[in-house]
Amino acid sequence: MAEIARLPILVLTGFLGSGKTTLLNRLLRDGPRTAVLINEFGQTPVDHELLERQDLPLMTLSGGCLCCQIKGALAPVLKNLWLAWGKPGAPRFDRIVLETSGVASPEPVLDTLLRDRWLAGHYALQGVVATLAVPAAAGQIDHFPEAKAQAAWADALLLTQADLGTPADLALLESRLDALAPAVPRFQAAHGAIDPAALLAAMLGAERKMPGGTEVPGHGFRSLSLHLRTAVSWPLLREVLENLLDRHGARLVRIKGVVHLRERFEPVALHGAAGRLYPPAVLAVRAGQDGLGRLVFITAGPLDGLDGELLEGLRGHLAEGSLRWH
Template identity: 30%
Template sequence: MEERIPVTVLTGFLGSGKTTLLQRLLNCEEGAGVAVMINELGEVALDHLFVQKLTESTIVLKNGCICCTMREDLQTGLRELIDGCSRGIIAPFNRVVVETTGLADPTPIAQTLDGDLMLRRQVRLANIITTIDAVFGAEQLDTHEESMRQAAIADRLVLTKTDIATPEQIALARDKIHKVNPMAMVLDSNSPESLWPMLFDIDPFNPDTKSAEVQAWLSRLPHIKAADAMHGEHHHHHHGEGEEHVHHYHEGYHHDENEIQTFSIRTEKPLNWTAFAIWLSALVHRYGKQILRIKGLLNVPGALGPVVLNTVQSHITPPMHLDEWPDEDHSSRIVFIVQGISPKMMQTSLEHFLSILED
């Protein structure tokens, strides 16, 4: 009988609903035995705040895409979970779910788990689950190689946001998915049925069942050092705090090839929600497809808890008001992932807009 701990990789492009799906799975009865590792881009981590109340066993890997140095953090994080459980510091768990960033290539993870002899005795790659946005997924599969790779290597694909997508968008997304990965089962995240058995009670990850292209990706990763060398062209610039402003600015991940940049803005002052909403609406109207992802927690005047912000391209999700803050930090924290837009320009624009309204 297999005694190694199964590791499930949850991946999917920016804003495709990975954390929302993870929350749903953790709320299942079976979710009580799950430990979680969340990989986030940039200096400001937010996603873990929405799952840490559902599981005490949560580790955050910041500033990476689980290629390059983040692979070492993945190994370290798994060892910390296993060691913490054995020493009684972490609650017992029977599965680990690794949620990647939206720009991660999950291929190196499979090699990392198999290439570490110590880890291989304790954990095994169980399966790879990929979320696909029903609204923007077809376009993302065409224009972003990361999205295509995430879908191609998956054992199960979960189509999200079908409640707000048109029938035409859903059909187009399913058609694109079938072309990229015709063998994988496609599930609807809004299905009333439990997704747990359909996602986890399946055969383990098997490279031999993948397409010739996916097998070629895996074969190019013979061992960790060689794989790390392959990613030498990725440039990860991790800068400290920028010049002093009302809003502190942090520049993070920068993918030179397609000008994808991640940066964050933080402010201690309560944020004028009406003013910010007007600025955000103008921003997405002007730049649309270049806004790959915006997420944040906003401290607005008069509210007990924060406003949760979620934006993908031109779609701004209706804001959700939380009854209380998920942590002791009550500052407004906003993470931007954009393509071909100057972070400094966006920061200056927001500060200027807010200052006009305050005068």
């Protein structure tokens, strides 16, 4: 029996709100047939709804990071995916893209991919791409070990949101990367413009650092999720979310979700990070949607009172019992 070539696997990493899903969507528009594995820190998965393509094999691992809380889940999922791929009539794909959570260190993920003998025999690591948002990444590298590790373990660095940052932001980030990852190729993306071919070509022949195999200390991030049972007016929702970002500053590191607004028929995606709430992005209407809005808030440690503020600000819109800390 002829030996089957190893299946390429590409790892996307980057801190919360740095543009990993935007990059993933760009990679899926053309190129090889792809299966997608998304790891979300929050208990309520959202990112899969943000994918432009829904006609591909897709799996979500939620409720923790692959680097710590659910590290042991990665190997069984990849083994099952390989076995399913080999069955007659199964959906065909030529690579896997793994999008890690925004608070995950890549080292334990790489440790699993490279040191597990079965996985190393069936999967070939194509590379690690880290996204870094120009307006915020230097500060994130300074304050969060996870952001520093993401840049340090990358084979290519994609500097995103360059159009939203200042020349000083870019210079500060470049200085951090000069010290942290001086030899790693860097690319800039403004207005979401990305050249996937150049990004992937830059990783060919990259010298592979082997993980140390040591346990990564648990981080202090927490998530709060909620469901909205009714459509909300955009002015009200914007006011509530902007007030939360202003009030809690750097401790509220990420807001993301898919919601229904009174002003639109289609659902919209919402993103907030580094103190900024971005305009809603319109999504396609898809069969099987349940009409509920979903929001996830990720905090750096406990954030007392956040749930009470959301209860007060969105009174009458929350589904009963849906507001939960994880």
